[in-house]
Amino acid sequence: MKRRLLLLSLLTCFSLASVAQQDDKPDLAVVKQIREEGLTRSKVMETAFYLTDVNGPRLQGPGFMKAANWSKNKLAEWGLQNAKLESWGEWGKGWEIERSYIAMTAPYYKTIIAVPRAWSGGTEKMQQAEVLYIDESDTTALEGYRNKLKNKVILLHQPFAISPSFNADAKRFTESDLEKMAKDESVARDSSYRSLIAAMRTRNAFNQKMRKLAKQGGALAILNTSQLSKDGTLFVSGDFANAATGIAHDELADLTISVEDYLSLSRMAKAGVPIKLELDVKTKFYTTDTKGYNVIAEIPGSDPKLKDEVVMLGAHLDSWHAATGATDNAAGCSVMMEAVRILKTLGLKPRRTIRIALWSGEEQGLHGSKNYVTKHFVDPATNKLTKEGEQLAAYFNVDNGTGKIRGIYLQNNTAAGPIFAKWLEPFHDLGAATIAPKSSGGTDHVSFDRVGLAGFGFIQDGIEYSTRTHHTNMDTYDHLIADDLKQASTIVASFVYNAAMRDQKIPLKKPALGDAGR
Numbered sequence: 001m002k003r004r005l006l007l008l009s010l011l012t013c014f015s016l017a018s019v020a021q022q023d024d025k026p027d028l029a030v031v032k033q034i035r036e037e038g039l040t041r042s043k044v045m046e047t048a049f050y051l052t053d054v055n056g057p058r059l060q061g062p063g064f065m066k067a068a069n070w071s072k073n074k075l076a077e078w079g080l081q082n083a084k085l086e087s088w089g090e091w092g093k094g095w096e097i098e099r100s101y102i103a104m105t106a107p108y109y110k111t112i113i114a115v116p117r118a119w120s121g122g123t124e125k126m127q128q129a130e131v132l133y134i135d136e137s138d139t140t141a142l143e144g145y146r147n148k149l150k151n152k153v154i155l156l157h158q159p160f161a162i163s164p165s166f167n168a169d170a171k172r173f174t175e176s177d178l179e180k181m182a183k184d185e186s187v188a189r190d191s192s193y194r195s196l197i198a199a200m201r202t203r204n205a206f207n208q209k210m211r212k213l214a215k216q217g218g219a220l221a222i223l224n225t226s227q228l229s230k231d232g233t234l235f236v237s238g239d240f241a242n243a244a245t246g247i248a249h250d251e252l253a254d255l256t257i258s259v260e261d262y263l264s265l266s267r268m269a270k271a272g273v274p275i276k277l278e279l280d281v282k283t284k285f286y287t288t289d290t291k292g293y294n295v296i297a298e299i300p301g302s303d304p305k306l307k308d309e310v311v312m313l314g315a316h317l318d319s320w321h322a323a324t325g326a327t328d329n330a331a332g333c334s335v336m337m338e339a340v341r342i343l344k345t346l347g348l349k350p351r352r353t354i355r356i357a358l359w360s361g362e363e364q365g366l367h368g369s370k371n372y373v374t375k376h377f378v379d380p381a382t383n384k385l386t387k388e389g390e391q392l393a394a395y396f397n398v399d400n401g402t403g404k405i406r407g408i409y410l411q412n413n414t415a416a417g418p419i420f421a422k423w424l425e426p427f428h429d430l431g432a433a434t435i436a437p438k439s440s441g442g443t444d445h446v447s448f449d450r451v452g453l454a455g456f457g458f459i460q461d462g463i464e465y466s467t468r469t470h471h472t473n474m475d476t477y478d479h480l481i482a483d484d485l486k487q488a489s490t491i492v493a494s495f496v497y498n499a500a501m502r503d504q505k506i507p508l509k510k511p512a513l514g515d516a517g518r
């Protein structure tokens, strides 16, 4: 017994030592090849062009499906295997805008900058309408307007004022920003995202009641805006209307207009100036295929012992609809597609299988990635990782706009820090060196992280993400920065390759659901 114990402890020491001695220094000859292909023969902007200009908006539904099919075919053309669209479950109706026009015709003619919110209804034909201004915020008070709604366009009071922008729209992280991030070890979950979702749900509930009343009372449309929707940039999204939330579509025209137009109309309405509008909005709902899909493709592993293990990389391919979703998130998808193109073109033979996933339904609540993780990696009966879950070596995500990579967030997985620090060494000259211990949230790596799998997102320069492009009518190809996307593709290709070659999988921060550790 004693001898066995001694032997066991010797074996344990030996295996611990071999883990500790794992050399995470990347193969610099391979890094050199990846850099040459990624920085001088890049196709990342060509991919972005097809995903944005050519495809158009990629809202969950028909717009997404066009881009999904194009991406699947392109990945297959580049030599990836098992390229397919994989359903993640029931979504709900698809939707597209077919026409959208609104202008003020009295007291004078003026065009209005406007985009229908997602899953908005239409006006059936060109309509003339007066404005009804409603200064209420609780739903019971709305009842008093029931008989005043016929043929009106509703303007709900929103307490906004605008001020000039004294700060630059675009930003990069400074050295001191990055130093702060490297020292910030807070383990707080991403509560900002959760409270944002909660606030959106409350607002959606109010809008929902208002729209129902408006539809019943014969109103033609509702106009809304947001504090940020100024200087020609409109922030446009939509209710989380889908099979999962059960929110019904009332098919009332629901338009986001610029805050300047909104404030002007409100002032005149409050002063009793008669306002006339004309509007013609046509939208289309699709019910032929109500399922949601992810795009999946692979570079098969070459090591007989490790080829069943998988390194995943991904980004969400769906977008909101007011523009072509260039920075959110054609950028991330183009980078991820480019990363696997680089690896495939170089003919590298990864030991583990590399699998790319382009998710859908991210904008309405990470549906594509969440359902993929649940279906493949978690056993619902035991709430433990499945065999497939045990075989996932790591997941890498890009979804923070067009900015170049400055480092990586650890999601509080300190064991991964020294590994990633080594992997970033050959890219310090490209501005990527920071290891941020804390978590980043709000996108698809959270679907992996929340069940204890090794899921990570990169630190990227913000550029104009929060001021101009994120969910706006200005999220277009010309807001992409080619050099930044080339840099990001090169670094992601290298990370994914390293993860596929490493003797061990990326360590987990704690035993995942029932995981025995690694």
Ligand SMILES: [Zn+2]
Residues within 6 Å of the ligand: 316, 328, 329, 362, 399, 443
């Ligand atoms: Zn996004």
